[in-house]
Amino acid sequence: MGSFLGRDMAVDLGTANTLVYVRGRGVLLNEPSVVALDSTTREILAVGTEAKRMLGRTPGGITAIRPLKDGVIADFESTEQMLRLFIQRVHRRRYFAKPRLVICVPSGITAVEQRAVKEAGYQAGARRVYIIEEPMAAAIGAGLPVHEATGNMVVDIGGGTTEVAVISLGGVVTSLSIRTAGDDLDAAIVSWMKKEYSLMLGEHTAEEVKIALGSAFPLANEPEADIRGRDLVSGLPRSVPVSTAEVRQALEEPLQDIVDAVRSTLDKTPPELAGDIMDRGLVLTGGGALLRGLDERLRHETGMPVHVAEDPLHSVATGAGRCVEEFDALQQVLVSESRR
Numbered sequence: 001m002g003s004f005l006g007r008d009m010a011v012d013l014g015t016a017n018t019l020v021y022v023r024g025r026g027v028l029l030n031e032p033s034v035v036a037l038d039s040t041t042r043e044i045l046a047v048g049t050e051a052k053r054m055l056g057r058t059p060g061g062i063t064a065i066r067p068l069k070d071g072v073i074a075d076f077e078s079t080e081q082m083l084r085l086f087i088q089r090v091h092r093r094r095y096f097a098k099p100r101l102v103i104c105v106p107s108g109i110t111a112v113e114q115r116a117v118k119e120a121g122y123q124a125g126a127r128r129v130y131i132i133e134e135p136m137a138a139a140i141g142a143g144l145p146v147h148e149a150t151g152n153m154v155v156d157i158g159g160g161t162t163e164v165a166v167i168s169l170g171g172v173v174t175s176l177s178i179r180t181a182g183d184d185l186d187a188a189i190v191s192w193m194k195k196e197y198s199l200m201l202g203e204h205t206a207e208e209v210k211i212a213l214g215s216a217f218p219l220a221n222e223p224e225a226d227i228r229g230r231d232l233v234s235g236l237p238r239s240v241p242v243s244t245a246e247v248r249q250a251l252e253e254p255l256q257d258i259v260d261a262v263r264s265t266l267d268k269t270p271p272e273l274a275g276d277i278m279d280r281g282l283v284l285t286g287g288g289a290l291l292r293g294l295d296e297r298l299r300h301e302t303g304m305p306v307h308v309a310e311d312p313l314h315s316v317a318t319g320a321g322r323c324v325e326e327f328d329a330l331q332q333v334l335v336s337e338s339r340r
Contacts, residue, residue, distance in 0.1 A: 010102040010320035016159025021321035028090040035078045036064045056202040070179040071106035071161035072113045084124040098127035106161045107133040108177030130334040135165030138285040141319030142309035151273030157288025164265040180257040192250030199229040213247040217293030281305025285315040
């Protein structure tokens with residue numbers, strides 16, 4: 001088994017960020033899932049952080065796109081090239097044999113979408129591609145005892161999907177994947193600013209507002225900030241002061257969707273496991289877990305203990321990485337079938 005060291009990888013192919021975990025070395029790459037292309041030749045000019053800086057700022061000849069939408073591949077070619085470039089960044093030694101890849105996918109993904117993810121992995125140079133469901137990877141990464149006969153509930157809020165799952169005995173007992181997540185929170189801020197202040201914000205600004213002012217539950221001290229955008233009436237740049245309470249109001253609808261998803265998953269959970277969850281509570285992972293007051297809000301709405309994972313942004317990648325490290329022990333959680 002020693003010969004595999006350092007070359008098996010796990011990839012958390014996310015709508016917002018892609019993380020690559022290399023066996024024996026941990027998470028070596030964490031970059032935005034953005035690709036900048038030459039509009040005419042479709043040649044890749046930049047990927048990751050460099051390409052993200054170009055979003056909403058490109059001249060005619062360049063397009064910056066996010067090849068994954070709602071957790072699934074929207075643009076196959078660019079996803080595959082992005083994956084290949086990311087793998088090359090961490091996999092310096094060319095002459096090495098091809099790596100085994102574990103790729104995370106949302107739990108509500110169709111067989112066709114799953115096939116596309118595997119295909120992208122093979123095209124990017126993998127020898128074998130294994131698939132693991134995101135909530136399972138998140139639960140392993142958050143350190144939950146997924147193999148025991150107790151109910152573990154994980155709520156993974158990513159960029160494109162929110163995955164809610166109850167896991168017991170190394171399998172997903174009941175799960176729900178909704179396409180309301182971080183991106184929708186950004187979009188809600190954009191449309192709210194448009195409606196209330198006739199101010200047009202870019203994606204990037206909306207995300208910054210969410211991080212700086214966003215909250216899901218009233219806080220002790222509520223900051224406010226000036227937000228810059230383009231005035232829809234005059235067409236000129238303008239900045240307006242916005243408070244945390246207003247941003248919370250803007251985020252209300254997508255947040256309610258997430259709360260409802262948690263509730264309806266609990267509703268479908270077998271009573272024995274529901275009792276376990278009542279004791280142990282649910283764990284929040286993913287970038288969305290960083291939204292202030294979200295744990296409070298869920299605690300308030302479900303009456304259950306809510307914990308935020310230690311490193312929510314990395315839990316899916318870490319969990320998938322554990323599968324690569326302890327391949328034989330964790331093989332049962334992977335969805336595998338041979339390539340036709």
